[in-house]
Amino acid sequence: MDVPSTTLFQSLIVFAACALSVWIAGARLAYLADALADRYKLAKSLVGLLLLSLATSLPEVATTLSAAAQQARDLVLNNLFGGIALQTAILAMSDFWSRGPITNYPRKANHALEATLLVLLLSVTLIITNLGETFVVAGVGLGSVAIAVIYGGAIWLLRRYDDSSDWVPVDLPDPDPLAFPAPTGLGRSGNAALIWQAGAACLAILVFGLLLVLFAQRIADQSGLGTGFIGVTLLAAATSLPELTTSIAAVRIGAYTMAISNIFGSNLIMLVLVFPADILFRAGPILQDTSRTVSLALAFGLAVTAIYLTGLIVRRKPRLGEFGLDSILVLLTFLGSLGAYYVAR
Template identity: 50%
Template sequence: MPGPDALPVYGLAAVFAAAALVVWLAGTRLAMAGDELAERYGLAKEFVGLLFLATVTELPEIVTTVTAAQVGNAQLVLGNMFGGITMQTAILAAADIFAVRYALTSWPRKPNHALLAVLLIALLSVLLCVTFLGDLDLGPGIGLGAILLAAGFPLVIYLLRVFDRKTTWAPVDLPGEQERHKTLRAHLRAKDAASNRVLLLRSAVCSLLILAAGAALALSADLLAERTQLGASFVGVTLLAAATSLPELSTTLAAARIGAYTMAISNIFGSNLIMLALLLPADIAFRGGPILDHATTGAQLSIATGILVTAIYVAGLLIRRTPRILGAGLDSWLVLVVYFGSIAALYRIG
């Protein structure tokens, strides 16, 4: 049987499309299962999005990152990771446009999301500094920066848990909760009386499907890029980042459609946080010294735009009633402008 390298371009495109469809359907079911499990177990939906959905939807990035690092393609690894941060944040803008009543950032009742975004900005700023100054090799080929950034993930989770227990901050002028119930009611009718065990089994099956289809997406995207003679850095930031971000897109849109807005926001910010934690396994798998020493100008630009789009949503979360334009918040439109502007800038650099 011929391998994937022997497939023509249209065959690779067909594999890519089929894998994308599997990821989309599995991601949608996963978001609904996560919302129902949160209701049954009395879990905060922001933490379901941050820990459960974000971890599962990062499976394609995990596979792609480790595989590309093992073959020594540092530019593809860093382009995929850092380009994915801006792209995944832009997914929130897509959810705001197509699946949310009012502006997306007007829904959260707690400041947890703003704190999570601020901590993410702090880690991204440290990452940008390391790419400029160079990483400190602690041997064998593992950088101090990658270790510190990976340690940032459990630290952020701890700080959020402490803040959630102690905060007395309460926002005002929020959309009525009845609006969320209107959105949710149609989906509640479609839910069956599945047991908790069945819901957990469905979640596991959907996670495995996302993992397998995500690997197929990454492989076919890489081969398509090779056949079309595009640079590894540009491909990582655009095509591969888009492919591996499909789980985040499907789960975020599905969460927004069923009214789980806080879970949708936490899913994206949590995915971006996990992306930084992946630097350590990538550094371990890469054999050419600290992987952050191979960051290109394009990777640095992607980090900077990741900081910018996250900061825009922090402003939206603090302002609360963000002005709406054509059905979405002004902050979401600004995020899309930054995202497409970054793609044009990266193409020019490449």
């Protein structure tokens, strides 16, 4: 994509405009997904895991594939792995809009299983980055192939487990949705119109997400901060805006399970994107000779996911006001990660 030259200030303005566009499209997508789940009688946790998470991950898809084609290894990996802790922190922020800790709401064990499989995939990725790719075929490392295979198995297991009822929590909060008005016109729109609107929102997220990576690279060069620090902070934050808006919107209308599955599903997708990025990256295996920031991002992703896994299992947890202790710890861990990234940049 041929983009005219800009100053640092102009780059920041365009970056902010693209981020705002992604924000608006993501917010609209949450209401559309909720309406379509009701129309087609789909489980909202399944919609969050398989549909909403994929749609809101389109900026990651666009930025990852674009940066990989431009051979920007640091930007690819720091954007993907840095976004995991950030998106989990987004779920913690949802406690502001929920009635009590959000991890008290799931009725089934599939969310704990999502977190467990995410911990597994993060651990495998961290092992690969530390050991290095020992087997390489056509420039693609065996490690990235293993990540893709494990991801496929995880989705199969989660889909198979979705209807299971062998784990039943007690002392559940009120499941009724919050009183929050739906966007005007959704109730009167037909199914085809809702699908077309959802497609338009996805296209907007994809196009503006692609522009985000271009201007993030430009800001990295113009500011002198480097692609590692920019990728793990600014770019990861901007491309996570759909997850932020969809999660907040889902919680406000009481679709708590869709919000949780959206975040865990998006984090799983960000890991599996390593495989297509490895195919496009022609300078060797993309997980070979990674920076300290990559290992730190994976470690912080493990930490915040483990905290929420504990919160999903421990139903009666301490809380500060409406905030659960798990959400507070996730936010503190994420803030600590920003300092660590700056030191390791």
